[in-house]
Amino acid sequence: MPVVLQGAATEVQLTPQKKVDEFWRKFTTKAPGKATTVLPKNELAERLAKRAAAKDRAGGSTKKTTTSYEEAAALCRAKVEQIVAECRRVNQKYSDPHFDLDFDLRSGRRDCLESLSNVKDDYSSDDDDSSSVKRVGEIFDDPKFYIDGPTANDVRQGNDGDCWLMAALCTLSNKPGLIERVCVARNEDVGVYGFVFHRDGEWFSEIIDDKLYLIKPDYDEARMGKRANIDRALWEQIDRPDSEEDYRKAYQSNSAALYFAQCEHPNETWLPLLEKAYAKAHGDYAAIEGGFTGEGIEDLTGGVTTELFTNDILDKEYFWKEELMKVNQDFLFGCSTGLWGLGYGERKGIQEGHAYSVMRAVEIDGQRLLLLKNPWGKGEWTGAWSDGSKEWTPEWLTKLNHRFGDDGAFWISYKDLLRKYQTFDRTRLFGPEWKVTSTWTTLNVSWALEYHDTKFSFTLAKPGPVVIVLSQLDDRYFRGLEGQYVFGLGFRVHKAGEDDYLVRTHTSYRVNRSCNVELDLEAGEYTVLIRIDAERIEGILPPEEVVRRNAKQRRDKLLRIGLAYDLAHSKARIVETPEEKTAREAYEKRKKEKRRSQIRKAVMEEKHKRHYIKRKEWEAQRKENAWKKELRRKRAEKREAKRKAAEEEAKRKEEEADNKEETPTAAQEENQAEEQASAGVCEPGASGAQEDESQPKVHGKQAETEALAGEGSDAAENTPPSSTTDVPVPAAAEGGQKPEAAEKVDQGGQNPASEAPVPAPPKGNVQDATSKKTDAPAQPGVRVPQSADEDDDDISDICSIRSVSDITDRELDLIVKENESRPPPPPPRMSGPPPPQRPDEFERDPWNAVAVVGLRIYYKVAEEDKDAEGLVTLRVVRPNRWELMSDDEESGGDGEGGEDGEKETAEEGKAEGEGLNESLVLDVDDSAKDAMVKGG
Template identity: 40%
Template sequence: MATPAKKKDFNKTPQELVTEFWDQFFVKKPGKVTRIFPRSLYETLLPPSQPQGVSSSRNATDSYQAAVKECKEKVKRIVKECERTNEKFTDPDFDIEGDFEVRNCLHGLTHDADLNEFFGELQELYDLGAAKGAKKGIKSRGAPRSADDAPEAPALEGSKGRREGVKAGWRETFTPGSVHRLDWIFESPQWTKDGYSSSDIKQGCDGDCWWLAAVATIAHRKDLMDKVCVARDEEIGVYGFVFFKDGEWISTVVDDNLYLTEEDYRHYYDEYDPTGKKGRKHRKDKQTGSGALYFSQCSDPNETWLPLLEKAYAKVHGDYEAISGGWPGEGVEDMTGGVSAMLQSNRVLRKDKLWKELVNSNGDFVFSCSAHGYASTRGSMANGHAYSILKATEEVDEDGRKVRLVKIRNPWGERTSAGQGEWDGPWSDGSKEWTPYWLKKLDHKFGDDGEFWMSYQDMLDNFLYLYRTRLFDDKWTVVQQWTNVTVGWIAGYLNKKFVIEIKKGGTVVIVLSQLDERYFQGLEGQYMFILHFVLQDKDGKEQLCRVRPTLNWSSRSVSCELDLEPGRYEVLPKITVERDTSQRMVEDVVTRWAEENPAKLRQIGMQYDLAHAKGGVPDEDEIITQRKEEKKKKEEKKKAKAKAKREKERREKRKQKQVQITINMPEGSTVDTSSTGTESDKKEEKKETAEDKKEEEEKFEDAVEEKAKDDEKKKEEQPKKVSAPSSSSKSAGDAAAGEGKNTEKKGGEKKEDTAAAEETKVEDKVAKEEKKQEEKEKVVEEPKPTAAATEEVEEDLSEDEEEEEEEPKIEYEEGKIPWNAVCVVGLRVYAQDPDVTVTLATPNTAEEGASLVMDQHAVGATI
């Protein structure tokens, strides 16, 4: 049922209505959750914080060396402890045996809720009578694990029927039968047999073909594989690996427990087996060798490197479900530290240039590819599936003509029962092109092993996307800078920009990236960000390159490679965003799963916090703490100000009372100090309330004012009463004066003493009254302000400073969540220049940032 339209207020102009709409549309204080848990819970685990805006610069291999060192030290400590306890290693952070019933190592944080919602939506379709054929979309697997399984579920992100981005992927439900150690599964386990090889790789029940294609791409390069698998002790059962994440290398270790497809015999059958013969047969037939593994496996029955590498990759991402669905180029990046670029084959401008890079794939580049389309297959090829490019070669045929051929591999490692998975055109196994001449020249053998040859042109025609990964050695320097930006609803280039300074000219690789959300799935939020950037010279006169993603679904990073002369250059980022309000907000996930699955939230929440703990990215939790402290200081200052104000008023009143008492005293009288503090006064004091006190003060002020008026009147009337003395009175006065001289001399000293005593008594009386007043106010008095605070407040009072008003809270329309898109982005620059730098710059004025112009045209959504 459609939501009823909101009634218009025709008392307002159309522009006012539009403005009000946008006021409600955007959140007034945009921000991002940068910390799931308070810093105090694991402060020592976070890397040292860097001041905002600080960038890191190092040799491209420095981070790798640090991770390798850390990994080897971990393995060494574990071996020492296991020797002491005489136990094999069990990984407490990824214990798949202990977690077998809970399944946190298999599934993501929100898996069960997502699955329930999915089937709920499906049930609604059935109820509406529109669910015919919908069952095809709920098969809970990623890709076939044997020749009997058809590839109904593509494992590339963005395939039909999937959510976009990392959130893509069939809601995998894994159901392994058991967990056992290597020495239980394999008769003669070996890490490798005759080294690493792409032909070793066979995909299991996870939809990680994209990653396995990446592994196959580098498996024929021993130097690259040894960079990933850096330490192990097979007897203890501990294996150490390093991976590249968000611009830095990280290390991890795993034990040798693995998932098996079949359950143990005692769980599988309810049969009497007193000798154990049936159990042993069940184990040998269904739980022994590589073929018994639930996830990836080596083609050799006793080789173990691939399932353990896959386990480590799943661990660093949180679970096996997290690595389902992706892009081969990203997988190569994660294992080499290189930079990948996606190429769309039908857009290739110069095919000869691409061919030269393919032929050089054993040097600076490695390649992979993927077939794409809405149908599950395209001829014999599987769509939405990743493949490895193993070799490119140009050979001469029997007639002297040059032929360009490419060797490709499917990570399934075999065809399906329907014959799908390998190329069946020219140069496929058994085709007419394979003469004895070519079989010998290319050393090719026919077989159902996932490997096949095809011409260069056929590759471009049948694989829509190619992934080229540039590799780096110690000749390269890498510098990076991270920040966070608020992304508006209207797309455009941001007013924050990165400034690159090159001292030594040469090839430069520039990468704009966002945090890899695969590491904290379930906490991604509602926004998917798509990155673009423009590189221009410092003055903005010349645009050197403009970069945008080949696909919106593949936007973990975008990059460019070009030759630059020494100088300063600017990178202007542009971020477009898509919002999915059906996804959960981060704060909602935290509050719900803290109760439903606290163990999994601790694991994924820590990954989230570590990802956001980067120099240049403000810690929102710390900002909130600072705001609270500032608010507290303001409150204390306010109290001190009020206290000082009361002190000042009391001093004024004391002076006024002293004046009043002096004025009211009869001439020549003395003050009876004993009258102060009488019984009646005490009774009156007890009866006084705050209201009475106020009335008395008002009366007192009125009396002082009235007395001042009387004094003025007396002064005005005094000249009228004075007249010139007559001669008779003058003679009489002279006579009186003669008699009074002696009296004045005698009484002068007495009058002075009396006046001094009276003045002292007046001061004593005022002081006692002030003391009583202070005792009455003691109950409500705040702590006495410091002298500095009092002085500061008095200065404020003298300037008549007004109190700051709090910002009014915005009342948002119920049921609508305002726009709040904040993205964490980083710029990495690789150059063969040890002095390369990158800094973050913001516009000098708001106008400058709002009016970016490029090529004399305003920068907008379409550039």
């Protein structure tokens, strides 16, 4: 027996090019955008968004670099004073309700220690880190915020991975007054401290209490978390007079007892409190693990950091004289090793992947030396000019004021510095002679690495030095909600209207929070083109999924981090400009009118189609009625002839009856014939005059009844015939599709209804063909003839209608409204089994990279211009997608704060009025630029 194999449904094969096109169609989301608020009804974020939009319309937010700091510091002092008054009123020390270390540790919530997790498969451990929490007054014997001022020697890194922050603090301590600017206000008795930090171009304040984490658990705690208090058990093996007090002094007193950062002096407190405030500002201690020294210096000074690679320094002589020798004046420097996290061999005591701060740079007796600081407070360089090396003499110790000892501070030559350290973080400081103008926007970042069609434009009223900074939001403040994409920033600066750029930055490999250039510019208008490199990290959840995960279990944590997220994104909310509103309204009007025109056309075509069918029906009706009338006339003539013949025959028979006697049977037959003749019975046949001898003859009343029935049959024939055409519903009202054009009516210019020839009888049973009821509705104002005896002029008037009444605006509005409210029709079902569906990862989770970026222009003003306004105006230049979008395109929507940035064309660049041609999107060292060269 043969086996029949049932073949599977064959898949449609595409050409290689179509396969590639289909992949890219699925790759990018059709609904780009990102959530700008994650908390419900965040009115504060909405208020800040409106304020930022108003500043952008005014040419950007312009102020002195010191203005934002002064405002934040004043607010911080006012907060501290208010808290002190409140605590004295109720006779209680201050406890921070938003960052309570003690409650968080004892409840096991760990919101102050751990960030929100955005990892799909999170296997983080719940083991405790610290063991107890106490106030400053309970820890230190004689606490002092400063002892001989904040210095680099005070800094000791704790159990948090924030060496970059410690290195930044060491660097700040070299310039007097910088750390004091961060620590604004405090009251040790109440236990409240106020600090200010710099974030995304603005200063803000942070308030904390004086609770700190300790390494060892309390004496009377049997266990902390999952660990038992083994320290007490070991401690009590020795009999002591006051075991609890001795335990506290040994394990829980002074700086050495702190779990995180600690000062070198046992009773100095500024460092651990500043670290706590910085951790609270970012949400938790875990959020400040890992970073770069330059970022920390920016956050503590409001400066701008540039990442320099040692092998990229062009003129090392200039780098020494004009930059390193100005350390602690115009610049602050940090340096680090292990660019890629891997060692390059023995570094003679220098830690791999570790940050150091540059304390001093001197050139004495031909020796170029630098003093570096390890934030660990130990671990030093062991090469030339290290402690105890042969280079040291009593004279050099005096000249450099140096003491030997493993305190983390060491000297190194400029030559060895360039050889052993791979990167430098150079931070420019800004004084009161500098002003800054800034603005923010949101961009959709395409997978292709290219310059964006959204750009910044600024006007410089006077020539001078400027620092241009392109930055993205500091996502360290909302760790866990930063999303799946990591962005690298780059830009280039053009003189307005010129193709060649003045300068450009390169994408940073490490510090991707910002990039910048410093240059002297003439007065005029300039354009800044943006280039963003997006990388998607698989296994990371988007913000909306993190919100779903934590809304129930970690409400308080999500509220705090979500607030930071909303406030950060509020400044980049895209607000529609008047020009964009005008273009959008014009586009929507065009779309509406085009839609109405399409519906009007479809409805009128349907009306013409119905009119054409109706005319054909009435024409056929008129011809059929004329034929019936002629048929009845002929039948009447035949009946009249028969009647006359019967009368003559009857007369003849009467005359014959007078002459002879007839039988009853013969007389009865003659009477029956006379009745049939008088009734006008017409027998069917070719001529209608021959009698069918096979049919039985009927006499008397029966003949009269049949004669009346025959007349009724003729009356039934007068009913207008029905149309067998099923008139469809207008397509515009169903699915919005344009119906096919109907056949033109009376194209020859003649009226078929005006002719009235007598047609041949139609085939089939006439009575059956005309007895059906019509389904097609009569046209308004048209009278349907009820009888073939009506005057032919009526039918002629009906069938001679040459025009169809136009649809009124009211009728069109109703059809449009019905069409908009009606759901779209389901797709047609295909016969046979459905084709096999293969899961597509890009359809489920397409590319949707959205970056929030801001541009800041720092410019130095002369003394006479310090109060001048409008020296720099800054704006975002976005392509007006409503003007660029054709009427056949549908707006895909950008989400909250999203913007379409994937239509980079030469015409769009020209449409901006910048006078830049298609070479705009290519760098000079891009080989593809050769294809754009015009000429021979």
